[in-house]
Amino acid sequence: MRTTAVAAASVALTSAADGTAFAAKTPGLPDGVGTSPIVTAYRELQVGFGRDSAERTAALANIDRVAKANYASMSVTGGALWADLPLGPGSAYTTSMYARLRSIAVNWGTPGGALAGDPVVLERIKFALELLYTSNQYSEKTDEIGNWYTYEIGIPYYLLHTLATVADKLTPDELAKYLKPVFRFNADPNRRTNNAALVETGANRADKALIAIVSGAMVGDGATITKGIEALTDVAGAGAASVVAKLNKGAGDGFHVDGSFIQHDSIPYSGHYGIVLLTALAGTIHVTKGTAYALPEELKQKIYATVADTFAPFVYAGAQMESVRGRMLSRQGETGHDIGHQLTGATVLLAKSATGPVKSELAELATKWIKEDTYAPYLKIPDPERFAPGPDLVGIPGIEFAQDLLATKAKPAPTVPAHRVFGQQDRLVHVTTAWSATLGMGTSRISRYESVNQMNLHGWYTGDGVLYTFLPNAKGHYTDAYWPTVDPLLLPGATIKTGPTPPLQDVPRTPNAFGGGVRWDGSHGAQGLDFVSFDGTLTAKKSWFFTPSGVVCLGAGITDASGQEVRTAIENRNLQGAGGALHADLRRVPTEAGKSTTLKRPHALHLENVGGYVLLDNADVVALREDRTATWRDIDTGANTKGSLEPFTRRYQKLVLSHGVKPVNATYAYAVLPGASLMSTMASCLAFRVRSNTTTAQAVKLWDNTLLANFFAAGTVDDVTVSGPASIAFGKVDGRWKLAVADPTHQQDTIKVTVRRKTIDVQVKDTFGATRLIDLPR
Numbered sequence: 001m002r003t004t005a006v007a008a009a010s011v012a013l014t015s016a017a018d019g020t021a022f023a024a025k026t027p028g029l030p031d032g033v034g035t036s037p038i039v040t041a042y043r044e045l046q047v048g049f050g051r052d053s054a055e056r057t058a059a060l061a062n063i064d065r066v067a068k069a070n071y072a073s074m075s076v077t078g079g080a081l082w083a084d085l086p087l088g089p090g091s092a093y094t095t096s097m098y099a100r101l102r103s104i105a106v107n108w109g110t111p112g113g114a115l116a117g118d119p120v121v122l123e124r125i126k127f128a129l130e131l132l133y134t135s136n137q138y139s140e141k142t143d144e145i146g147n148w149y150t151y152e153i154g155i156p157y158y159l160l161h162t163l164a165t166v167a168d169k170l171t172p173d174e175l176a177k178y179l180k181p182v183f184r185f186n187a188d189p190n191r192r193t194n195n196a197a198l199v200e201t202g203a204n205r206a207d208k209a210l211i212a213i214v215s216g217a218m219v220g221d222g223a224t225i226t227k228g229i230e231a232l233t234d235v236a237g238a239g240a241a242s243v244v245a246k247l248n249k250g251a252g253d254g255f256h257v258d259g260s261f262i263q264h265d266s267i268p269y270s271g272h273y274g275i276v277l278l279t280a281l282a283g284t285i286h287v288t289k290g291t292a293y294a295l296p297e298e299l300k301q302k303i304y305a306t307v308a309d310t311f312a313p314f315v316y317a318g319a320q321m322e323s324v325r326g327r328m329l330s331r332q333g334e335t336g337h338d339i340g341h342q343l344t345g346a347t348v349l350l351a352k353s354a355t356g357p358v359k360s361e362l363a364e365l366a367t368k369w370i371k372e373d374t375y376a377p378y379l380k381i382p383d384p385e386r387f388a389p390g391p392d393l394v395g396i397p398g399i400e401f402a403q404d405l406l407a408t409k410a411k412p413a414p415t416v417p418a419h420r421v422f423g424q425q426d427r428l429v430h431v432t433t434a435w436s437a438t439l440g441m442g443t444s445r446i447s448r449y450e451s452v453n454q455m456n457l458h459g460w461y462t463g464d465g466v467l468y469t470f471l472p473n474a475k476g477h478y479t480d481a482y483w484p485t486v487d488p489l490l491l492p493g494a495t496i497k498t499g500p501t502p503p504l505q506d507v508p509r510t511p512n513a514f515g516g517g518v519r520w521d522g523s524h525g526a527q528g529l530d531f532v533s534f535d536g537t538l539t540a541k542k543s544w545f546f547t548p549s550g551v552v553c554l555g556a557g558i559t560d561a562s563g564q565e566v567r568t569a570i571e572n573r574n575l576q577g578a579g580g581a582l583h584a585d586l587r588r589v590p591t592e593a594g595k596s597t598t599l600k601r602p603h604a605l606h607l608e609n610v611g612g613y614v615l616l617d618n619a620d621v622v623a624l625r626e627d628r629t630a631t632w633r634d635i636d637t638g639a640n641t642k643g644s645l646e647p648f649t650r651r652y653q654k655l656v657l658s659h660g661v662k663p664v665n666a667t668y669a670y671a672v673l674p675g676a677s678l679m680s681t682m683a684s685c686l687a688f689r690v691r692s693n694t695t696t697a698q699a700v701k702l703w704d705n706t707l708l709a710n711f712f713a714a715g716t717v718d719d720v721t722v723s724g725p726a727s728i729a730f731g732k733v734d735g736r737w738k739l740a741v742a743d744p745t746h747q748q749d750t751i752k753v754t755v756r757r758k759t760i761d762v763q764v765k766d767t768f769g770a771t772r773l774i775d776l777p778r
Contacts, residue, residue, distance in 0.1 A: 275311065
């Protein structure tokens with residue numbers, strides 16, 4: 001261990017296999033132990049830099065409340081630090097111990113904190129660190145029991161937060177001692193410690209890299225810092241697991257060339273693990289800036305680019321969309337707004353280090369999210385215990401960095417209509433200036449849902465074609481206790497049997513490959529799903545056609561042999577209050593809570609403050625407004641994430657289509673018009689032209705005669721014929737005929753499309769669901 005300044009490191013530029021330059025350095029740090037620029041900068045990420053404001057004062061008062069409560073309940077008599085967290089092996093309580101200690105230490109180090117600078121508090125922090133180490137709660141002698149993450153990432157982060165805050169009050173020997181388990185459990189950030197054959201990827205790799213950088217800096221170990229830096233681009237593995245590599249395939253951990261982000265091999269996760277990764281990278285850039293270990297510009301530019309490409313498309317009003325949040329849907333302390341705050345914090349920090357147009361772009365995105373998030377304002381922290389661990393940018397530092405950025409008067413990024421298909425994660429996002437939407441789908445490539453570590457216990461159908469819609473007057477719709485209280489058997493857009501529910505699996509996939517769609521332009525696109533239920537008894541062909549005014553939803557071939565009733569939910573809305581009027585063809589529908597009403601073949605429905613629904617066939621609709629009560633513990637019983645037992649009651653409006661028991665080739669056809677008025681809903685009854693709704697093809701024609709179609713097999717719709725499964729758009733643009741083609745199966749080499757009496761061979765091999773746009777000859 002080095003305790004004095006050493007010579008500056010020599011630097012040799014080389015390249016990882018993915019072409020990213022990195023700096024290879026000899027061991028060495030220019031500063032003393034615990035006071036290096038890296039440690040100083042990391043401390044700033046925990047306690048801020050003292051920028052005063054009314055928002056900071058209000059937030060600090062709430063942080064004070066949590067820190068004081070944890071401090072008051074902490075015992076220093078030699079037994080357990082907290083009565084409800086017994087000492088002993090295993091991971092059930094250890095993380096919580098270090099989390100509480102972190103809250104005390106960070107408050108002690110935060111200027112103006114209730115515990116700030118108190119020498120008695122400092123001594124108790126030291127006592128707690130010693131007790132947790134000597135009792136082998138977390139030491140180099142501790143065995144990994146339970147979740148590996150606890151030992152290799154979770155506790156190390158909390159410990160580093162604490163040590164960075166008090167590092168200059170500890171001796172070099174004390175720092176080295178408390179870091180021994182970190183060095184043991186993160187000896188090689190490239191690999192899993194409890195399974196050396198497993199190569200770390202994505203967020204886990206970035207977390208381990210930052211842990212190595214900061215812990216190495218704390219003890220003056222330049223080799224460990226370099227090991228962390230090199231892990232980012234996977235120097236040891238010749239770049240194979242680089243955290244910024246762009247994969248060109250369906251599924252697989254990491255970033256993809258189409259902007260997708262996957263973790264756990266088959267889960268779209270830009271709404272959690274991707275943000276954890278980005279946060280670690282933002283922290284790494286921040287702490288190494290100006291040192292011999294600063295990241296090369298080429299690598300930083302790749303990191304900056306992910307914000308607009310991967311993360312921003314799935315943000316609405318500062319919150320992350322549900323379709324890319326995996327099992328984290330069930331975490332009470334990590335709603336879409338909470339993880340959206342962490343993305344905002346990481347983006348603010350990245351903007352601080354960027355220059356030129358990139359700096360402006362990042363600043364404008366962060367400003368947009370901060371200003372639009374009126375449901376859970378970024379600059380207010382009413383409940384500090386909700387925010388996720390990691391380099392905690394959503395706290396006092398987050399407020400201070402954000403206010404520095406806002407002081408530059410950056411203009412919020414504009415909302416631009418966009419339709420993006422992320423074929424490599426079987427997701428899409430549809431953005432208009434008034435509303436946005438996304439779909440949750442499962443295929444043979446992408447899991448229906450994720451349910452591990454006792455989380456997402458009601459996740460059975462979240463990947464069965466759920467249509468998520470986001471409205472400006474309901475920014476908290478999914479955050480406001482939606483997931484514990486919503487009826488999981490009636491998720492909007494999904495076709496689901498009445499119980500019993502299937503057994504939960506970790507990351508279940510379906511046997512069917514068809515899941516994806518085509519992009520026509522920034523305002524139009526088609527998405528399709530060849531659906532099969534978990535037990536294989538229920539099948540359906542499902543399509544969604546996206547336009548600026550709404551989404552046309554078609555279902556065909558709905559067949560089931562189970563003997564249970566099969567239903568499709570048009571809507572299941574969290575009203576966040578009593579709810580507004582419901583109309584069917586201009587007639588008021590009873591909305592007494594608990595009363596079900598069957599509406600006979602309505603043409604259009606309208607739900608006040610939500611939008612309209614146009615029925616495109618002769619189906620009856622069941623309307624039910626009901627109160628549902630549940631707890632977050634019902635859907636998350638994880639050791640370190642479990643929800644509270646507090647009951648929440650929310651009122652829902654259900655609009656449901658019943659396909660009966662043992663349906664054979666049943667269909668549905670309706671349009672969802674988010675935010676539409678009653679009169680505009682009625683005026684839309686004749687606006688949508690369904691051209692086909694069969695098991696072979698589902699198609700609609702737009703007002704300008706553009707055809708949007710999903711072909712599940714070879715077939716013909718109007719004047720378009722295809723040789724096999726395909727998603728198609730065909731029409732005129734600026735007077736020229738154009739054709740857009742995508743392969744939702746990812747399995748074909750060529751799709752033959754015959755249109756206007758010409759046959760075109762469209763090459764789709766290795767496009768992984770991407771759209772091919774073709775100019776047709778005159």
